[in-house]
Amino acid sequence: MQKGKQNAKITKIEQQVSCPVCKKQVPYSRINAHVDIHMHRSSLKSGLADSAGSRNDKTSITDILSGSQPPMKRRKPDSSQSVIKLDDDGEEEQDEGQSLATTGAISLVKIEDSDVQKPKDKVRVDNNDTNSLRYLQRISSLPLSEKLRPKTLQDYVGQQHILSSTTGTLYKYIQLDQIPSMILWGPPGVGKTSLARLLTKSVDGKYLMIETSATKSNTQELKAVFEKAKAEYRLTKRRVILFIDEIHRFNKPQQDLLLPHVENGDIVLIGATTENPSFQLNNALISRCHVFVLEKLSSSELGLVLNRAIALLNKLRTFIWHCSRPLKLAKDAIEYIEDVCIGDTRRALNLLEMVEISSRRSKKGDDEDFTLSTEEVRNIIKNNSSNGLNSYYDPKGDNHYDTISAFHKSVRGSDENAALYYLGRMLKGGEDPLYIARRMIRIASEDIGIRDNTMLPLAIAAHDAVMKVGLPEADMALVQCCVSLARAPKSVEIYRAWNKLKSMLDENKYSMCSSEIPMHIRNAPTKLMEDIGYSKGYKYNPDYKDGKVAQMYFPQEILDQCEDKTTLKFLTGKHLGSKMDPDLELQDK
Template structure:
């Protein structure tokens, strides 16, 4: 058989060393290549260097070139000997020791040309990303650039940081509101762990596959699982599967993840804005760590906005040819932060709106004030500010609970606040009106029977005229409920009775209705004893008679008749709040 290979056979790139190898020899090449890569090298390779392919051979001429694939945006030089690379510090040292002015001049020219190349590269990079939203332009490239979430990323006590320090990525669920950096954190964790393991030649290498629960189906997930197994067999790289909006997966799709997460075929990182306890299967939660991401505080958001201003000013000068830079005071940044409600993406969108609206301002004009920024945002937003509020999520239940408790506590101002927050967030006003009808019976009850008709009237007002006209009807009912005297006598009595009947205590749920208080609409029922012996109360003085209304079986089984007195005449409890006592004394 002829050992000579024809040019028809396909050449493929080795995923480890990037050399071109015949398809039929790739397995044997990988065995040899894997052993060579396991030996410690003088210069460790990163994931980006592996993916960038083989480096160019040494050139005879020392020509400067720009490495567009380098994320650090460094300017590199091809020289005959790699050990002859000079840093800026070495050039400065040579300049001081140079015996002639010609030599010093050449060093200065070299440094200036380096700066020019850097500026050229920066301009090309800005032009390449100029069409992206500011939030995407500003996405951090390194974990040290990530802002916020110090409770899990702190070097002292951050649980997630300790995992990454060991080069390990556990399966996890990142739970937090929009715009806190869930996607960025997942990408940076994968990159940092891979780079750390590459430098130490210890641990696993990782690569990430990103998808969203809104588009991924079971067929796509099975393809990802199969690909992850092959990837590990060939390159020993483990697959990190990032699923955005994972709470949108149904039960079947979530169950499909279980064996692969448990066996380690994939490392799952799920991002969700909803409470995992309600939206995810218990089996999936038990296989993942839950990290709660918090909204960024004022200082953290101001840092992000400052970086955004710096990047926009670079784009103004080098891409859009606008010489007048954007300048915003700290008070303006804090105003934008307040409007963003802790959402970094929303804050950057507003910053970009301000930048676009001020491109035609002259250099001699006064700096922007908070009032100017307020006018810009209002003129570009027809609906004004919408707070972070999901009518079907956790925030919905948390806010209505706070609203109910504020009314129960008699705080009319807090009650109005939560009402306004719900309506501004898009809550269904009929839902709020129904809850106030419940409050009128549960918390005011027998102390003021006029509040229940008022709550029903507020509900009718919303039904008939809707918002925004009915907002004052809701506010009026809200304040009236908060100011009214409270009574839970009826609520407690009803709750006690329901509990006793659920257990059929004293045969309350199964006993026969007494014959004397049954109705007898027919002759047969009257002959059977229905209604026999009933005393018609209005026929007696003040309507008072000696007559039992509870079933006889219940009365016989109940040794203590006070158990059947569900209404005890007490509107409220007997406890005394020690904090209230201290407040009075102070």
């Protein structure tokens, strides 16, 4: 009889894999269900009690994933307790004190269908649970910045000036379940797109979000969105949020197309831009939207994001990529990444991902300390970046104008070190060196002027050097000119005189633009002009002693209208002003 039962068994070959939690060999077709049971068991509030009645075992898979507690040996559960049996083939479970990162060899063995018992209870696993193996498998191929994208406003890092529960303007709207049309303006990597998505999720399904980018949308697509928004509101009473990334890339007709639909409430517009809206967007569109300025993340905020990323990477290294060692960075190495990223979260995560991938190929032994130092992180980043580490600098954005303004003002203030700093920052960021050279030509005339007439030829020579030699060889010509301009004595006499004259000409004050040129200083190239009186009575100055003559050069009409003749003295002989800075006096004391 026993032999007949054995003949009735169906024998087949199935691949066996090692469970990353219990180390047991499990058929390949059942590994997901087997691990899901582990995950479900870890969420149970009551632990497994041993047969002697000792305390419950508090170690869960969540603790193991987060690294907060070391794995402990599992005790056999008491038969009287209601627990999920992880070892569903009746054999004793293996010791779980082994490293979870160790991978078992894949083998082919014979198994029999009658020996395979299916679990009695089906366990539902949330695939969005960050501790779920299926969730880790799903995100393993995404970029790190996408892996770590926040799912709730509580996970969002930064921008407390608008999200604070006490003073945040945007937080007040969220409390009322309302989202206004807005422009999110800030540098790259501060969370503009993430914030827009989280705002939609935070208002309990009252809004439907449609994402697009100004780099690929056209007028026809926008019109289709407007029609969809109207239909959506008629059917479900949900308003449509139109999120447009890089909205500054829209031309004027495309921006005008948004106006009536934003004003009528057909859509809620959320635009994200790295450019100054005052220069890139229509005033009519700006007036219909709130403008929220998003700031770069501080070092502490960026450190929080990096620590979260390291924890997630270590989960992936253990359960998905099967690396034998966790990723560890020294504190100063993390601070180094924070410094070079200047508040750009995306760039910080990209650099961390580069470090993580490079660390897998490390030649250090398993027994050696695997904590990466600052020097190792610096070498990894430099070896994988052709241009090295460049600070964030947008040659066409606000940073461009702000930095050149700071450079000009530092030269004007004779702070040669600050001027050199801003020059280096611009060149390192990829600024056009000819643009800098042209600005130094302007500085030579505007801020130094006649006080040192050698500075203008020097600035022109620096411009020529950049044109003829180019970077990087021409950088020293720019440095020489920069320092010379900063050290030169300053004078704004001709600058102020010229501005005063231009202002009077613009207003045609004293008929300056319409008055007749005096006859005696007019040109007389023909005999007819001489007969009319052109150039008659003109005194040729070189014919007189010291070139001095009693001769009027201003038009008589101006002299008649101007009662105070000192008004016509544009050049006062004063190089600088006469004010005293009270802060300077306090500093001297």
